[in-house]
Amino acid sequence: MQVASRGDGAIRIIETVSLRLYDTATRGQREFIPVRSGAASIYVCGATVQGMPHIGHVRSGLNYDVMRRWLHHQGLDVTLVRNVTDIDDKILTKAAEHQRPWWEWAATHERAFDAAYEALGCLPPSIGPRATGHVPQMIELMQRLIDSGHAYAVDCGDVYFSVPSYADYGRLSGQRPEDMQQGEGAGGAKRDPHDFTLWKAAKPGEPCWPTPWGDGRPGWHLECSAMATRYLGSEFDIHGGGLDLVFPHHENERAQSRAAGDGFARYWTHNAWVTLGGDKMSKSLGNTLSIDVLLTRVRGAELRYYLVSPHYRSMIEYSDAALSEAVAAYRRIESFLHRVRERIGAPERAARVAETGLGAEFAAAMDDDLGTPGAVAAIHGAVREGNAALDAGDRDAAAAAAGQVRAMTDLLGLDPLSERWAGGAGSRADAAATAALSALVADLLAQRTDARARRDFAAADNIRARLLAAGVVVEDTRDGATWTLKDG
Incomplete structure (x- = not known):
């Protein structure tokens, strides 16, 4: 526990937990110290709902779901806000191309994203605010920026943030302002080519909202600052999202929020991309893998395992x-x-991950910037020891290992025996079928083990062949025989 002084001279007590996070702003790991004792606040940039979700989209949601679970395990009351950008140039363009109302297009794909998160076992966010529902907060933020000299409105109704007015601009992404390009064009109305748009003046046929500076719609960066502070306060713990958001989106969020006087995020964390053929997975490149398609090939838990096992800051190069x-x-x-x-x-399921042995290995990995590769290695280590104990007839050791495996996998959202995953596709019929299959295969493997012990290898091979013909693949490992269902 530490004591810190607030800006107004008051004293606050802040707690430390064992987690260390890599902070993009400082380019190094920092001990996680929450703003409010006993609580953690996370804002995650969610989907711009222009199309169907692919695995590149949902990786971020999965990573922050794991972070949330780990912070909760450490005793913190976690609030996670994951926004929805439901008004955007791309949404308007796509809706127009398909001759659909923009709000219907956005709502349709928002539901698809929600379904994808649920299918992969993400806990629902504490709240999922939509940009279109927070225009009053955006107007209030713009007014504060204009009053303080950090933003300005032009005659056409656009409102811009003045980058030269904020001396710390570029700190998050590690760039110099003169080297940056906002990606939105210089614009004749801008005072400086590096300034970025807070509010876009209305165009014929586009949705718009009234403001003191004219009708229009919000700029992307403004939305998240308004929503984050609306639900998490002027200062909160963690702001996260994909690596591609560092600049300009998060750089601009940080600048406008701090220029307005808010402390905003204390930690900035970013997950790496899912790539295909060396390129970031994106709709514009046409190299997407949709969640719906992949879930016809593998189960939700299996796809989740694939996406959370690598470290969240490591690229995933997709391959079959x-x-x-x-x-x-x-x-x-x-x-x-x-x-x-x-x-x-x-x-x-063990009540908590043990503080010694394999549990300590798991905890140490997770505390080291959510090191899921080490955590998964600890799980497989417990599986090997548990299988060995089971084969040796040590029921207590096998049961203890299984309980620990359940506890560790649960913290990654992957417990195979949880209500969420035990039924495969989620139905009681699937659960019953899985249990029946497991019992039958276990009995045949026990017979095979007995045959091998008698050196009756012909009988053992016959059992293995019968299982393979039924679609069950048997693998002999140093920890005993394991089985899986044959793909296809």
Whole structure:
């Protein structure tokens, strides 16, 4: 626990937790110290709902879902805000191309994103505010910026942020203002070519809202500053999103918020991209992999495992082979828990990750900037020890390992025996079928183990062949036999 002074001279007590996060603004890890004792506040830039979600889109949601779970595990009351950008140039263009109302187009794809997050096991955000619902907060923020000399309105109704007025501009992305391009054109009305748009004057046929400076619609950067402070206060803990948002979006958010007098985010975290053929996955490149398509090939838990196992700051180069490897790895975890359930009974999830042994390895990895690769390695280590204990007849050790595996996978949103994932597609019929299959396979594998112990290898091979013909692949490992369902 530490004592810190607020700007108004008051004293506040702030707690430390064991988590260290890589902060984009400082280019290094920092100990996580929440603004408010016992609580954590996170704002995540969510979807611009112009089209169907692909795995590049949902990676961010998954990463911050893991962060939220880990902070909650450490005893913090977590508020996570994930916004929806439902008004944008791209949305208007796409809706017009398909001859649909812009609001219908946005709502349709917002529902698709919600379904994708749910299918991959994301907890719902504390709130998912839409940009169009927060125009009053945007107007208030613009007025504060204009009053303080950091923004200006022009005759046509546009409102701009004055980049030269804010001396700290460029700190987040590590760039000099003179080297930056906003990507929105210089514009004859701008006082400086580096200034960026807060409010866009109305154009014929476009949606608009009234303001003191004329009718129009919000600029992208303004939206998030208004929504973040509306729900999390003038200063909050973590602002996150994809790496591609560092500049200009997050740089501009930080500038306008701090110029207005808000402390805004204390930590800035960014997840890397999912790439395909070396390029960032995006609709404009035509190299997307939609969630709907992938979920016809693998289960939601398996796709989640594929996306959260790498470190959130590492690029994921998508390939079918890598996805298949992730599926096989997840099924090894699942197979172990099914073996324990069939031989001993359903393992109880440990109340918390142990402070010693493999639990400590998991916790240390997660505390080191949410190091999911090390955390997943700890899970597989517990699976190996549990399988060995099961084969040796040590029921207590096997049950303890299974409980620990359930606890660790739960903190990643991946517990195979949880209500969310136990049924495969989520139905009771699927759950019953899975349980029946597990029991039958476990019995045949036990017979195969007995045959191998008698050195009756012909009988053992026959059992393996029968399972393979039924679509069950048996793999002999140093920790015993495991099984998975054959792809396709």
